[in-house]
Amino acid sequence: MTSPERPAPDRHAPRPASAPAPAGRRRAAARPAWILVVPATAAALLAVLPLGYLAVRALEHGPAYAWDVVADARTGELLLRSLGLTAAVVAACLVLGVSLAWLTVRTALPGARAWSVLVTLPLAVPSYVTAFAWLSAAPTLAGFTGSALALTLASFPYVYLPVAAALRGTDPGHEEVARSLGHGPLRTFLRVTLPQLRPAAAGGGLLVALYVLSDFGAVSLMRYDTFTRGIYTSYRASFDRTPAAALSAVLVLMTVALVAAETRTRGRADYARTGTGTARRAVPAALGRWRPVALAWCGVLVAASVGFPLAVLGYWLAIGSSATWDPAGLTATALTTLGVAAGGAALTTLLALPVGVIAARHRGRVAHLLEQAAYAGHAVPGITVALALVFFAVRYARPVYQETPLLICAYAVLFLPVAVAATRAAVLQAPPVLDDVARSLGRSPFGVLREVTVPLAAPGVAAGAALTFVVCMKELPATLLLRPTGMDTLATRLWTETGSGSFAAAAPYAAALILLAAVPSYLLGRHRT
Template sequence: MLAVGVALIPLAYLATRAGEAGWDRMADELFTARTGELVVRSVALATVVTAACTALGVTLAFLVTRSDLPGRRLLGVLAALPLAVPSYVAAFAWVSTLQGDAGVGSFAGFWAAALVLTLVSYPYVYLPVAAALVGSDPAQEEVARSLGRGPWRTAVGVTLRQVRPAVAAGALLVALYVLSDFGAVSILRVDVFTRAIFTAISLGFDRTGALVLSTVLVALTALVLLAEQFSRRRAARYARLGGGAARPPGRVRLGRLRWPAVLGVAGVLGAALGVPAVSLLRWFGEGVSRPGSLGELADAAANSLGVALLGTGLTMMLALPVGLLSARAPGLLAMALDRLAYLSHALPGLVIGLSLVFFGINVAYPLYQSVWLLALAYAALFLPLAVAAVSAAVAQAPPGLEEVARSLGRRRAHVLRTVTVPLAAPGIGAGAALVFLTCMKELPATLLLRPTGMDTLATGLWTRTSVAAYAAAAPYAALLVLIAAVPTWWLSARTGVLTRTGG
């Protein structure tokens, strides 16, 4: 219940503030041309990026796992690494590179944001699709080939149909990510909901306007979540029957397309990883040579690690009972608690931050301006990631071992500690790694809730980028990406891409 309470804090905030403002005041803010423009622009950006990420992620996953692409194992690892690059770091890299040579204003706007968000978001599609392709049953493809279908018709008509649930889930995650993104759209000056909300609060002190925009944004992301639930129900139709074959699937021969495919993949990786790397190396030396810069960087790194670890620990602690109940005692109560925990998944970090500022001032003042309130924000934001990981890991642990322990007179708590959790530890660890990665990259809630005078790598980068201090910002960006790359590499290894794609 505590986990659900944390997830409900932002919704309680929105309901309370809406009641204070009244319908007439809300309507005056809602039915305006500017709100309509924000809706159109936000939806258009999410649609363009989601379509691009779907095409890019599926293509890369297929080439790495199911074709004879040269160097596919190395390319498979590199293709996952853009997940470690926060959107605002990628935007900073592109802006500092292009504007440094071509002048201010040369890289900004809708299509610049679409490019940057696509390059950092496609791993949300690539990783689940690659995992599904590695684990899918090749028997269905062999049947199709025996009926006279060629390799490409089999790939499109059979192989890709098997991974449609993974494609849909990844695409919807991209849509949620784009709707909630704040850093890239702010750096690239695209007026969407998150930027407008932050401006209303930080510059205009327009709380009612921010409330209206937050409510509309929540409605949009809730629609995306409804689509996610629909895709989950459809996923059951593609469930594999039986154990399947343990042998690796066959590979499609690319023929003349082999080296053009390599060049295409290299071009994507060059844009997603090469541009940030070149930009950071270009500015890094100048940034670390400033007096006092190394001390500031060390403090920010320590703060980032500290709050990310605190947020990860709190999130996993809250997720464990919900995930256990969902896996071991399915029913109406478990389903209700699981869905309530997912409510926070519909809320961008900016809305979570605003709600917890309100909560800290009016309800839990001792927590206000403390790292504990920031950790609570991370828990509210990323609880669904942790619940899903715990539930899936516990569901895969054999319940028979728990029953044997109970038959020997062990109490439930002892069985949980000594049997269930150790069996599910790898999956729970993967969930913790994902939560840690997202806590390290989170920006808007951290900007609003960090204690006064405290800088993290994300906020330090943001502060310096906002005044075009690219050299000063580069060390923060570089260290943030290096730290985030560790859990990203481990998560990509768990898909099987590193071990089952061959040379």
């Protein structure tokens, strides 16, 4: 309590430079407990393992040999093909995602809430299933056109979700002021709304770009050569892994450059409100005579991304004979898929928990390094992760080579960023003062984590685990290389049957994969709307 001789300090007065930081900042800067640092360090080391593999393998025969691979004309062709496909898909996804977000959030679109859920369902349809549907219906689409179409229809929700969330969070007063000054709806959108959406759109576009660069299934089915297909071909065609490693290193450099470019597009402008603002929604814009066009636009996109693949699968299921149906094999493959996906989601969530808590509750060099290392999976495609783990298992852990634990570790490396981001966001929403109260009552760091932090963050952590479960079920290239001998998942069986042209035999596995992935995808869509 402040004594009568000294007046209470003004909370709003600036602090001298030598004044101590508030308690919250002192806690954030404190070192994290060892109970968090040890497992977080293990997760970080696992995440950066593929990068170490690339450095060792690419230089195994000397820098000159690696440079010959990188400087080869074939590498340049793969680079141009990959960048061209990425640019086309990102541009299309930005148009689709931003337009759908604006229609479902800021306009009087009939059934806007239902459309908000429907446009997230393509997350349950893997890109190679979309490619399978369009290729079986129109074989002439094979190549760049079919690859761009399949990847766009599978990945535009990555732009829609963050842009829709940004539209719900931005202050509609800016747009109202613009309209009061005489700006029309289009000019207001282009000059006021769109600049506020730039960070969300850029982030979504980055996710799409990373997805396209790491995709293997769609481009393989469409027979369009990109870096991932070139790496897989090089790995299968030769016992020398150096060319595959050199190509993977180029792909990693491309993804790092994309992340840096996305960071620059954010700029330094402030897009947040200066205060908490008024909790009100924007007045929905009337569509008028454009209402049928808007409904048609939403309907065509949902039909093309979800309805058409389901219709094609229904057609192949209907014409399939008893020879193409194997209920026992389908059931066993589905159970295997659920098992490895559940194992991957569990391990990934356990590894992400200490990293997410440290990232949310602490600052400093250690916390920054652990968080950045955990995000290394963003820069490494699945096929590169598989090559790294094969190299590690053959040399240092032979008993786990081509065993299920190695495949689950690959899922953890690939999708650790997904779980870390969800965990960090969930922990940030939990008041840190409750951790202080628990410590003041004598709880150990582990007790605080178990009894306070984790229970408060559990809904967000569970959402991250559900999303990780979905992407583990759909993962293809790492599963192809690391699955135990004789084991199939729905993704690998679909890829095998489609590669041999057995569309009717592939249809049951594709339908089962969509059905299993649709449930958590639907729940995630409802949770975010």
